[in-house]
Amino acid sequence: MHLHPPHxxxxxxxxxxxxxxxxxxxxxxxxVFATDCHCN
Incomplete structure (x- = not known):
C-alpha cells in the first residue's frame, strides 16, 4: 500500500x-527560573 497523506x-x-x-x-x-529565584 502506498498512501499519500493530505497536504x-x-x-x-x-x-x-x-x-x-x-x-x-x-x-x-x-x-530553571523558579529554581534560580529559589536559590537567590
Whole structure:
C-alpha cells in the first residue's frame, strides 16, 4: 500500500511539533527560573 497523506496533515505536523517544543521549552525555563529565584 502506498498512501499519500493530505497536504493539510503535511502542513499541520510541523506546526504541532513546534507547539510541543515551545511548550516543553516554556516549562523548562519556568523550572530553571523558579529554581534560580529559589536559590537567590
Amino acid at each position: 493539510v496533515l503535511v502542513l499541520l505536523w510541523p506546526c504541532a511539533v513546534v507547539l510541543v517544543l515551545l511548550a516543553v521549552v516554556k516549562q523548562f525555563f519556568k523550572l
